[in-house]
Amino acid sequence: MKLSKLLGKNLREKPSECFLQSNIFMIRGSYIKNVASGIFSLFLPAKKSIRKIENIIREEMNNINGQEVLFPVVMPATLWEETNRYSTVGNEMIRFKDRNDSNMVLGMTHEEAAVHLAKGVATSYIQYPFMIYQIQTKVRDEPRSRAGLIRAREFTMKDAYSFHVSKNDLEKYYEVCHRAYERIFERVGLREAISIQSDSGVMGGSISHEFMLLSDVGEDKIVICKNCNYKANIEVFVKNNTSLQLNDGLSFEETVEIINGCKCPACESKSIYVSRGIEIGNIFQLGQKYTKDMDMKFVDEKGESKFPYMGCYGIGVGRLYASICEAHNDNYGPIWPISVAPWEVHICALRIDNKDVKEVSEKIYNTLKSDHLDVVFDDRNSSAGEMFADADLLGAPIRIIISARNLNENKVEIITRDKSEKIFAQVDDTLETVKKMISKEYKKLNFND
Ligand SMILES: [Zn+2]
Numbered sequence: 187m188k189l190s191k192l193l194g195k196n197l198r199e200k201p202s203e204c205f206l207q208s209n210i211f212m213i214r215g216s217y218i219k220n221v222a223s224g225i226f227s228l229f230l231p232a233k234k235s236i237r238k239i240e241n242i243i244r245e246e247m248n249n250i251n252g253q254e255v256l257f258p259v260v261m262p263a264t265l266w267e268e269t270n271r272y273s274t275v276g277n278e279m280i281r282f283k284d285r286n287d288s289n290m291v292l293g294m295t296h297e298e299a300a301v302h303l304a305k306g307v308a309t310s311y312i313q314y315p316f317m318i319y320q321i322q323t324k325v326r327d328e329p330r331s332r333a334g335l336i337r338a339r340e341f342t343m344k345d346a347y348s349f350h351v352s353k354n355d356l357e358k359y360y361e362v363c364h365r366a367y368e369r370i371f372e373r374v375g376l377r378e379a380i381s382i383q384s385d386s387g388v389m390g391g392s393i394s395h396e397f398m399l400l401s402d403v404g405e406d407k408i409v410i411c412k413n414c415n416y417k418a419n420i421e422v423f424v425k426n427n428t429s430l431q432l433n434d435g436l437s438f439e440e441t442v443e444i445i446n447g448c449k450c451p452a453c454e455s456k457s458i459y460v461s462r463g464i465e466i467g468n469i470f471q472l473g474q475k476y477t478k479d480m481d482m483k484f485v486d487e488k489g490e491s492k493f494p495y496m497g498c499y500g501i502g503v504g505r506l507y508a509s510i511c512e513a514h515n516d517n518y519g520p521i522w523p524i525s526v527a528p529w530e531v532h533i534c535a536l537r538i539d540n541k542d543v544k545e546v547s548e549k550i551y552n553t554l555k556s557d558h559l560d561v562v563f564d565d566r567n568s569s570a571g572e573m574f575a576d577a578d579l580l581g582a583p584i585r586i587i588i589s590a591r592n593l594n595e596n597k598v599e600i601i602t603r604d605k606s607e608k609i610f611a612q613v614d615d616t617l618e619t620v621k622k623m624i625s626k627e628y629k630k631l632n633f634n635d
Pocket residue numbers: 411412413414415416450451452453454455457
């Protein structure tokens with residue numbers, strides 16, 4: 187990709203309506219454009235990164251025997267009436283009537299659609315267990331949506347549904363999926379994500395976990411023990427501590443004051459503290475609620491008719507993407523992990539009006555491209571300051587700087603986005619040097635490409 191042709195207009199100033207770092211950089215760097223509150227179009231850099239994240243998720247889901255399917259965005263209310271959720275889910279679900287005056291909804295989750303798909307098809311125990319998943323647009327009419335992709339009203343989500351002949355089999359698969367989630371977060375550069383016990387709320391199951399990125403800008407409250415491994419969301423912690431008096435409407439600071447120093451339910455030491463987090467994934471053991479409500483049955487080994495057990499497993503892809511940016515940035519822009527960066531390599535040609543610079547830059551760009559590296563080439567005749575500012579905003583992990591001065595010694599400068607490494611390579615060694623640096627970047631994620 188040549189930067190002169192990339193659609194977008196980079197801003198030097200912080201947009202006034204934004205308060206989250208990820209949102210500020212994504213607006214300033216022309217990753218996203220606000221269409222309405224919580225509704226965005228994506229420019230190429232965001233689209234590319236999100237596709238890379240989706241492919242990592244897809245690989246890990248396929249790796250645990252997931253079957254990729256697709257449910258509709260628009261569903262009839264009758265499907266949601268079978269589980270009574272048409273009336274119990276609040277205004278976050280968008281309801282409307284079609285031309286025949288039938289009640290319809292926009293999908294905000296797809297348990298009903300998943301059971302609908304499997305019902306009458308997975309009729310024998312031999313077909314179990316199985317997991318189906320999709321990566322698709324969801325719509326939730328969130329009341330607060332000022333956080334960019336962290337809390338959008340229309341967003342891409344991976345949602346998976348597993349079906350089992352027994353509770354025991356569900357519990358086993360739940361652990362398998364938990365590990366797959368850890369691999370996903372590691373591969374996208376969020377090894378620091380933690381999983382905590384959570385309340386399953388609207389999903390109606392029993393055992394569930396949320397995957398959290400600890401972050402000062404998060405809206406979720408997490409209770410952690412400094413002494414042992416105990417982690418839970420605040421609702422679960424309060425439920426387990428009936429002596430705690432927490433009124434509704436307490437501020438974060440007030441809640442923290444009450445809970446900090448409380449006794450840990452696991453190790454009993456007074457080492458509890460509260461942290462903020464962004465929820466980037468969740469997994470639930472749903473049990474038989476949905477299969478019973480929708481009368482989905484299979485025949486077991488003994489010829490008896492039974493309701494399957496279900497698990498469901500979600501990841502908000504756009505939110506995960508923005509969370510990566512929250513976790514990895516500096517004052518100048520995102521520092522993308524190489525696995526999800528819009529481009530792996532960013533070429534800056536300083537003074538492209540110089541004949542040598544133009545020639546060498548073009549040659550390096552084409553060499554890297556034909557070796558299937560993901561590379562963007564700043565071929566504009568702009569100042570070094572402007573070029574570097576834009577390269578910082580796009581956040582490619584590796585940058586090649588081609589200038590007349592270095593070319594006098596037949597060299598190019600190669601630096602990492604986090605500025606931790608700076609190398610002068612012979613022009614002819616550029617490809618090999620860059621490839622070595624790329625594999626080093628992947629090693630930082632603790633996984634081999
Ligand atoms: Zn403890």
